[in-house]
Amino acid sequence: MTLPGQAQPRLSDGAFQSHYIPNTPADQADMLSTLGLSSLDDLFQDIPKGHRNPPLNLPGPLSELEIQQELGSLASRNRPLGSGPSFLGAGAYHHFIPSIVKALVTRGEFLTAYTPYQAEASQGTLQVIFEFQTMVCNLYDMEVANAGMYDGATSLAEAALMACRVTRREKVALADTLSPAYRQVIQTYCQGQDIQTTTVSAAAPDVDEATACLVAQYPNHFGYVEDLVSHAAAAHNKKALFVVSADPTAMGMFRAPGQYGADIVTGEGQPLGIPPSFGGPYVGLFATRQQYVRQMPSRLAGRTVDRLGNPGYVLTLQTREQHIRRERATSNICTNEALYALASTVYLAALGKQGLRQVAELCYHKAHYAASRIAGLPGYSLPVSGTFFQEFVVQCPVAPAEVNRRLLERNILGGLDVSDAVPNGMLLCVTEMCSRQDIDALVDALGEIG
Amino acid sequence: MPASPARDTSRLLMDRSEPGRVGAVLPPCDVPAQPLPDSALLRDRLDLPEVSEPEVVQYFTALSQLNFSIDTNFYPLGSCTMKYNPKVNDEMAFLPGMANIHPLQSSQVSQGALELLYRLQGFLGEITGLENVSLATMAGAHGELAGMLMIRAYHQARGDAGRKKVAIPDSAHGTNPASAAMAGFDVVDIPSDKDGSIDLEALRAAAGPDLAGAMITLPSTLGLFNPNIVEVCQAVHQAGGLVYGDGANMNALLGRAKLGDLGFDVAHLNLHKTFSTPHGGGGPGAGPVCAGPALRDYLPSPVVAQGDDGSGYTLSGPPCSIGRMGGFHGNFGVLVRAYTYIRTLGAEGVKAISGNAVLNANYLMQALKDTYHLPYDRVCMHEAVFSADWQKARGVSGLEIAKRLLDYGFHAPTMYFPLIVHEALMIEPTESETRQTLDSFIEALKRIDEEISSDPETVRQAPHSTPVARLDEALAARQPDLRWKPKA
Numbered sequence: 001m002t003l004p005g006q007a008q009p010r011l012s013d014g015a016f017q018s019h020y021i022p023n024t025p026a027d028q029a030d031m032l033s034t035l036g037l038s039s040l041d042d043l044f045q046d047i048p049k050g051h052r053n054p055p056l057n058l059p060g061p062l063s064e065l066e067i068q069q070e071l072g073s074l075a076s077r078n079r080p081l082g083s084g085p086s087f088l089g090a091g092a093y094h095h096f097i098p099s100i101v102k103a104l105v106t107r108g109e110f111l112t113a114y115t116p117y118q119a120e121a122s123q124g125t126l127q128v129i130f131e132f133q134t135m136v137c138n139l140y141d142m143e144v145a146n147a148g149m150y151d152g153a154t155s156l157a158e159a160a161l162m163a164c165r166v167t168r169r170e171k172v173a174l175a176d177t178l179s180p181a182y183r184q185v186i187q188t189y190c191q192g193q194d195i196q197t198t199t200v201s202a203a204a205p206d207v208d209e210a211t212a213c214l215v216a217q218y219p220n221h222f223g224y225v226e227d228l229v230s231h232a233a234a235a236h237n238k239k240a241l242f243v244v245s246a247d248p249t250a251m252g253m254f255r256a257p258g259q260y261g262a263d264i265v266t267g268e269g270q271p272l273g274i275p276p277s278f279g280g281p282y283v284g285l286f287a288t289r290q291q292y293v294r295q296m297p298s299r300l301a302g303r304t305v306d307r308l309g310n311p312g313y314v315l316t317l318q319t320r321e322q323h324i325r326r327e328r329a330t331s332n333i334c335t336n337e338a339l340y341a342l343a344s345t346v347y348l349a350a351l352g353k354q355g356l357r358q359v360a361e362l363c364y365h366k367a368h369y370a371a372s373r374i375a376g377l378p379g380y381s382l383p384v385s386g387t388f389f390q391e392f393v394v395q396c397p398v399a400p401a402e403v404n405r406r407l408l409e410r411n412i413l414g415g416l417d418v419s420d421a422v423p424n425g426m427l428l429c430v431t432e433m434c435s436r437q438d439i440d441a442l443v444d445a446l447g448e449i450g
Numbered sequence: 451m452p453a454s455p456a457r458d459t460s461r462l463l464m465d466r467s468e469p470g471r472v473g474a475v476l477p478p479c480d481v482p483a484q485p486l487p488d489s490a491l492l493r494d495r496l497d498l499p500e501v502s503e504p505e506v507v508q509y510f511t512a513l514s515q516l517n518f519s520i521d522t523n524f525y526p527l528g529s530c531t532m533k534y535n536p537k538v539n540d541e542m543a544f545l546p547g548m549a550n551i552h553p554l555q556s557s558q559v560s561q562g563a564l565e566l567l568y569r570l571q572g573f574l575g576e577i578t579g580l581e582n583v584s585l586a587t588m589a590g591a592h593g594e595l596a597g598m599l600m601i602r603a604y605h606q607a608r609g610d611a612g613r614k615k616v617a618i619p620d621s622a623h624g625t626n627p628a629s630a631a632m633a634g635f636d637v638v639d640i641p642s643d644k645d646g647s648i649d650l651e652a653l654r655a656a657a658g659p660d661l662a663g664a665m666i667t668l669p670s671t672l673g674l675f676n677p678n679i680v681e682v683c684q685a686v687h688q689a690g691g692l693v694y695g696d697g698a699n700m701n702a703l704l705g706r707a708k709l710g711d712l713g714f715d716v717a718h719l720n721l722h723k724t725f726s727t728p729h730g731g732g733g734p735g736a737g738p739v740c741a742g743p744a745l746r747d748y749l750p751s752p753v754v755a756q757g758d759d760g761s762g763y764t765l766s767g768p769p770c771s772i773g774r775m776g777g778f779h780g781n782f783g784v785l786v787r788a789y790t791y792i793r794t795l796g797a798e799g800v801k802a803i804s805g806n807a808v809l810n811a812n813y814l815m816q817a818l819k820d821t822y823h824l825p826y827d828r829v830c831m832h833e834a835v836f837s838a839d840w841q842k843a844r845g846v847s848g849l850e851i852a853k854r855l856l857d858y859g860f861h862a863p864t865m866y867f868p869l870i871v872h873e874a875l876m877i878e879p880t881e882s883e884t885r886q887t888l889d890s891f892i893e894a895l896k897r898i899d900e901e902i903s904s905d906p907e908t909v910r911q912a913p914h915s916t917p918v919a920r921l922d923e924a925l926a927a928r929q930p931d932l933r934w935k936p937k938a
Contacts, residue, residue, distance in 0.1 A: 003569070003793075018799045020534060020726075022884040023806050031813045031885065040805035043812060043829055046675035047707045056705045057576055061796030064538050071790060075547025077562030079555065088552050091777055098474045100507055102544070105730075108521030109514035112535050115732040118862050119923075120853065120916040121523075123459075123516035125731035131463055134933040138497040144932050147732070150588040153777035161632075181777050188750070188773035192599055192633035225491060255493045268777065277543070278563050279553030279778025280588060281734030293930065299732065304926035307911065311460065312918035316926040322591070322628035323867070327637045332628035335589040339730025342510075349463050349506045350473035353498040358476045368484035387487040408556065416554055436480040 003059035018061075081276065084411035085438035087370075089391050089429025090221070091152065091179055092279065093271045095249065095359065096432055098350045101273045105343050115299070115334065119314040120306075125338060126313035129301035132341045135348050139251045140265040141258030142287035147299035148336035149284025152268025153182050156215065156245045157189035158297045158331055159264040159286065163213035163241040165295050165330070170195050171211045173240075175202040175231075177220035182245065186215070202226055205234045213241040213264075218257060219250055222384055222418070222427060223367075223391025228260035236261065248272050248285065248344075250389045252360030264288045273347025274340050283340035294320060297331030362432035363390035366439060370430045373443045379450035383422055391429045393422050397450040400426040406449045412442055456505050457512040459917075464934045466509070467499040473506050516917045517731070518861045524887050528833045528864035528876025529623070529671060531701045531723035533807075536794070539727065539787035548786050553778035557764050563782065564763035568754040570789045574738055577800070578697070578717055579710025582746035584753045584768075585738045586780040590698055591625040593718025593737030594665070598633035599772040600716060600741065600748035601663045601692050607770060613662035613691065619648050621672055621868040626665045626696060635662055642870055646672040646826040648682050657689035667696040668709070669831035671868040673811065673876070675702070683713025692716065692744060700724040701880065702808055702831035705801030709740075716741045724803075725788035736784040750775045806881035807832045810888060814879055817892045821899050825871055833878035837871050846902045846909050848873035853920060854901070854912035858894040 017024065023031070032038060044052060062070065081094045088094075105111065109124060116122030116129075129147045136145035149155035160172045172190060174183055176199050187197050200206050200214070207214050214235040219225050228244065235242040241263035246256075249271045257265045269283035270276065288296060294317060302316035322329040351359065367390045375382050379397030394415070396403050403426060404414035415428035430439065455461065486492070501509075518525065525532035543549060551560055567585055575581035587593040598616070605613045616635040618626050620642055627637045638656045643649040648666070664686045669675045676682060683693045695709045695717030701724045703709075709717050721727050722735030729735070741749055751767035751774050765779060792800065808831055815824065815834035822836040838848035852862035852875065864876040879888055901909050913919065 016798050016802060018795060018802050020536060020795070020799075021802055021806050021881050023809065023881070027885050028806070028809060031809055035812055035816055040809060043805070043808045044675075044706050046677045046829065048677070048680055048712075051680070051707050051711045053706060054579070054708050054711060056797040056801065058573060058792065058797040058800060061799050062793050064794070067538060067542070067790055067794055070793065071542040071545060071548070071566075071786070074562035074566050075545040077560075077565070078547040078551045079559035080546040080550040081552055082546060082550055086552070088554055090554055092553050094550075094552070096476065098503075100503060104507065104510045104514070106540060107511065107514045109517045109519045110731055111540075111728045112520035112532075113517045113731045114525065114527055114530050114532060114729045114861075117527075117864075118518070118852070118856065119921045120913050120918055121518035121856050121861060122731070123917050124513040125517055127459065127462075127513055127516070128510075128731075130933070134462075134464065135498065137933050150592060150733075151777045154588075154592075154775070179777075181774060184774040185776060188599070188775055189595075189632075191772070192595075192602060192635075194634065225487070251493070252496065253493065254491055259493075275549040275783075276552050277549050278551045278560065278782035280776070280781040281736075281783050282777070283734075293932070300930075300932055302926040303931040304922045306919040306921050308919050310918055312921045314921050314923050314926045316923065316930060316932075319927075322624040324624070325628075326624045327627035327631040329624070329628040329631075332591040332595060332625050332632050333589070334591055334625060335733035335735055337730075337734045338732030339728070339734060342731070346506060346510060348498055349501060349509075350503060351498070352467075352471070352473055352500045353496050354472055354500070355474045355476065356498060357496065362476065362479055364486075365479050365484045366481050369481035372484070387491060404556065408559065413552070413555055413559075432476065439481070 085434060085441050086413040087415050087428045087430060087442060088413050090416040090427055091181060091268060092276045094276060094431055094433045095271050097273050100350060101343050101346045104346050105339055110342055111339065116315060123313060126301045128342050128345055130303060130313055132345045133301065135345060136285050136287050139248055140246060140287045141256035142265050143290040144293045145287035146296050147301055148341040149286050149298055150337060151280060151282040151284045152245060152266065153185040155266035155284030155286045156182050157186045159243045159266050160186050160213060160215060161189060162264060162295050162297065163243055164195055166241060166292055167212040169210055169212035172197050173200045173205065173207055173211045173214045175200060175205060175216040177202040177222060178215060178217050179221040205231060207234045207238045207240050209238050211238060211240045213243045215243045218244050218246040219389045222393050223388040224384060225254060225387045232261035249360055252356035253364060269340060269344045272344035274343050281337060281340055283337035283344060295330055298333050299336045359432055366434055367392060367430040370439045374446060377447050377450060380446060390431055391427055393418060393425045393427055395422060396424045396426055400424060403449055407445055410445050412445055456508045459512050459516065462934050463499040463501060466501055466505060469500055471500045471502045473501050473503045523859060523861050524883060524891055525861040526863055526877045526879050527861055528878040529698060531878060531880055533726055533880035534882035535726050535728040536791065539790045542790045543783040543786040561762050564754050566789050567785060568756055568763050570785055571754060573792050574719060574740055577704065578740040579708025580714065580717055580740035580742045582741045582749060583738055584749040585785055586750045586752060587737045587739055587775050588781045589733065589735045590718055590720045590737040591629055592775060593739045594625055594629035595632050596739050596750045596772060596775050597694050597716045597718060598630050598635065600745045602633055603748045603770060603772050604745055605662055613660055615660050616662055617653060617656050617664040620870050621670050622665060622667055623671060623696065623698060630665060646670060646674045647676040647678055650678055650681055650685065653682060654685050657685050657691065661689045661691040663692040663694055665694045665696060667699060669699045669702050672826055672835050673830040673833035674826060675831055679712050698723060699832060702804055704804040706804050710742050716745045721784055721788040726791050727784045727787040734781050734784055736781045748772055752779055803881050810879040810881060810883065814877055814888055814892060818895055821896050833876055835871055836875045838873040838875055841899065841902055842873050844902050846906055848875050850910050850912060851898055854898050854909045855894060856913040857915045860891055860894060
């Protein structure tokens with residue numbers, strides 16, 4: 001690969017000096033002399049000679065100014081969501097993020113800290129996790145929540161594995177309305193332990209005595225709210241767990257899964273103050289019932305007292321975890337995406353009780369306005385009936401790929417092509433970021449395309 | 451009573467909630483109100499706090515000030531590579547054309563992102579000598595799970611599914627056995643020899659027809675390069691197994707050795723360690739998987755490919771991929787930071803990292819080895835592992851020494867790991883600290899050793915200057931209090 005690179009930065013005597021490394025050649029020489037060595041190479045004598053100092057073909061270094069130009073140029077070849085009307089969701093959502101979220105998550109004290117193993121030196125991170133756990137519990141109406149997972153998909157996969165541990169069963173039933181990406185991640189996670197995955201009808205889920213859990217999405221992949229009462233009954237009648245992946249924004253408006261008897265609730269935390277960022281980093285939400293707390297994966301922060309009786313926070317119930325339990329741990333996970341758990345916590349603190357409801361209602365009204373206008377266009381219809389939140393399926397008169405191509409010519413980002421599930425189906429998402437003008441532009445464009 | 455209740459961190463968000471306060475204002479609805487669904491579907495209560503924007507900023511800023519961090523403290527936490535995190539890397543990840551792009555938008559309007567990922571795959575393949583790379587895994591342990599599933603799929607595809615055992619040295623990170631178990635393997639512990647290297651005879655004894663592979667950390671968690679690493683890889687290969695490399699310690703090897711040359715078949719990198727992306731208090735990170743010829747077809751999906759017809763970059767799945775490891779394509783924002791870092795440094799800069807990281811570790815080791823017991827007295831790599839057993843014999847534990855360091859303004863080393871070193875104190879200075887900082891840290895550790903003679907109680911009761919004193923972890927585990935609850 002040939003990429004531009006300037007001449008190596010040099011000191012006046014020609015030696016290499018990086019601005020990220022304080023040691024000068026003089027420092028190095030002094031330090032080496034305390035070791036009785038004369039060059040940095042002497043430190044690497046344990047590497048077999050034939051394999052030491054291999055050629056390293058990387059493009060030359062860039063100054064900060066040049067790197068900003070290069071990244072700026074790469075960024076200019078991507079279309080940001082704010083640059084025109086955008087109606088793509090399907091697991092990553094464009095929502096308003098208050099400025100304070102970035103201001104707080106980029107504070108070096110949060111950004112450049114490690115996992116809070118030394119509790120006395122990490123009370124900020126630990127108290128944030130405690131706040132996060134509280135909020136996740138309250139959003140989903142569950143009893144305990146962990147400190148976070150990689151993302152919504154892996155959170156759900158770990159929930160399926162946990163259900164197998166709790167029930168000592170080795171089969172997982174996935175509703176046919178589950179996100180295909182989520183299904184694939186569950187299958188990846190299950191392959192190692194020979195756990196079988198089956199697909200069941202969301203309309204009438206078939207759960208048997210060998211099934212560890214029924215897994216459903218709320219709202220489902222197509223944006224619609226399913227009958228969670230009958231899902232929970234189908235699972236519980238066979239002593240299986242009911243696992244729900246729920247959109248946290250929808251929780252501003254719709255009943256929480258905990259009120260339907262869900263045993264494990266997971267979710268994608270991205271809608272809560274995290275930019276879409278081409279798919280990550282996000283944070284996975286994970287909550288369950290108190291009785292299963294010792295089967296949970298990932299970190300947990302707990303409140304305790306210090307030697308003087310003052311309250312403080314620590315990582316707790318660590319005997320579940322890999323650094324103690326090794327191959328018998330509940331999971332291999334160490335990372336809880338703490339920085340984005342912080343972002344979600346700040347977001348929910350700022351929006352609060354009223355703000356999250358307002359966001360949810362804006363999404364709901366705008367999505368329904370868009371749906372009703374599109375349904376009135378000749379050639380377009382809404383093939384799925386039922387209650388939806390901010391996403392819905394439109395049946396297009398031509399292939400969705402073609403519709404999307406022609407929308408993009410008008411600088412409109414269309415929806416996800418779901419024609420493998422619904423003939424000529426397109427999954428559209430309308431959030432509070434879409435103005436009425438954006439929606440009307442979409443409707444006009446669809447009218448012209450159809 | 452604190453002067454400013456809004457900045458008093460003893461009050462949690464729900465404690466400070468006042469009905470009617472708002473922390474964000476949203477625009478009015480600009481479309482006609484639509485009929486609401488059946489009220490049975492709607493929620494009637496939502497317990498989130500009601501606080502104003504200044505209170506949110508004051509509270510979280512006050513919380514941040516309770517943390518040690520790289521920006522505020524020397525943080526020589528062994529095995530974690532707590533080096534300086536360049537600010538330009540964050541800035542590049544926040545560009546609207548990076549932060550605000552949707553993972554499912556057409557490749558036609560994400561060519562810049564895909565090209566960046568494609569180049570980064572190339573950089574990481576070059577650095578490891580394992581040329582085929584998937585960036586889809588989001589943490590080191592996530593990469594380990596993917597790598598072990600790849601080894602499993604490889605043996606299955608060859609009709610060799612009876613290989614159930616994975617050999618793991620006793621010095622390994624806990625994630626290694628946990629990942630092997632998640633991938634369905636049985637773990638066989640391999641002891642270390644007297645020099646801290648893998649006991650080759652014990653490995654050979656375990657390398658039978660049921661061996662699927664081995665998981666090797668290089669340098670080991672003792673901070674030592676295994677001089678017999680080529681023989682170790684050969685022993686595994688001769689038994690029909692494959693070698694997984696835990697790249698947690700790659701900061702020592704950048705430009706000095708390539709894992710692929712040494713015999714590794716697959717490895718993960720920790721971009722949040724070696725490539726300076728911020729740890730964020732426990733993530734996000736990224737754990738790309740790099741594979742050689744035997745395993746490249748099994749890499750997780752997606753990977754970025756370049757169309758040979760000039761059609762640009764696309765996401766694709768390797769032919770025998772183990773599947774998808776996450777919702778989308780990995781932690782893109784972290785990958786942008788790592789790309790920026792590698793581009794900033796170039797080949798010579800990358801090599802200067804390992805040189806100075808190893809120099810700093812040896813400098814500390816040399817200066818402290820008369821005061822603290824050094825179980826393996828040989829040139830170390832990026833970190834030095836001491837034992838506090840001399841101090842323990844005088845009545846003060848490694849944990850207490852670590853806590854006392856906090857009073858001197860230094861983050862503690864990693865304690866009690868690796869498990870094979872009694873009272874372990876694992877110190878990793880990284881390349882980004884000044885010699886003056888290293889000298890003051892050496893001075894602090896020597897002074898603590900003196901305090902153990904002159905004033906042991908002060909050390910035993912440490913820390914004294916942190917926002918809280920020593921916390922009762924046993925109480926936290928015995929009576930789990932895991933969320934805010936209204937006062938009864």
